Amino acid sequence: MQANKYTAISKFFKKYGYWVGLGLSIAVLIMVVTLAVVNKPAPMEDENFGPVNTDTVTFTNPVTQLDTLKTYSNSALQYNSTLNLWQAHKAVDFAAEEGTEVYAVMDGKVTEVTYNYLMGNIVKLDIGGGITVVYASLASDVPVKAGDEVKKGSVIGKVSNTAKSEANDGPHLHLEVLLNGELVDPALYLDISEK
Ligand SMILES: [Zn+2]
Structure with missing residues (x-):
């Protein structure tokens, strides 16, 4: 068998x-x-600091109400009543009450927290893609420090009137955007046409 x-x-x-x-x-x-x-292997994920397509970057509002006090000008001169002179303003100023919360416009990394007499307390936020957002005229009690990684919409400071070069404008946020080291119009990334 x-x-x-x-x-x-x-x-x-x-x-x-x-x-x-x-x-x-x-x-x-x-x-x-x-x-x-x-x-x-999964495709590279651009978490916070990967390549950012600048055409599609949209900031969340740095303050809840965007009350534009002064717009960006690259070469056109705007009157600065504090300094009594005409100057380009490569930033956007948003009027807001003293103490108004200021938000990270995107996920990013705080690279600098500094103070200078003209621009007051400053927070620099690297959001990747060659873009750095500079917040100036902040209150002195800045809740972030260099090296902190922050999420879009998290509080990174409060509005104040610490920028002595713009003191006559009252409490406001002076917001700059550096694209590869050049100051560009923050309005490219923000919808400030409607308030
Ligand atoms: Zn300004």
Whole structure:
């Protein structure tokens, strides 16, 4: 019986061995291809600091109410009543009450928290893609420090009147946007047409 059984199996393989082998090979091939596809490395995710397409970057409002006090001008001169002179204003100023919360316009990393007499307390936020957002005229109790990673919409300061060069304008946020080191119009990234 046993001998007959093995003989039968042997006969079977002699007759169909080629097809069994071929079938197994195909099965293994399909498995390898499937695994290769499944394990394909995921595309690079641009979390906070990956490449940002500047055409599609949209800031969340840096203050809840965008009450534009002074717009951006690259070369056109605007009157600065505090300094009594005409100057370009490569920033947008938003009037707001003293203490109004100021928000991170995008996810980013705080690169600098500084103070200078002319621009007051300043927070610089690197949001990737070559874009740095500069918040000036902030109150002195800045809740973030250099190196902090912040989320879009989180509080990074409060409006004040610490920019002595714009003191006559009252409490406001002076917002600058640097694209690859050049001061560009923040309105490119914000919808300030409607208030
Ligand atoms: Zn300003």
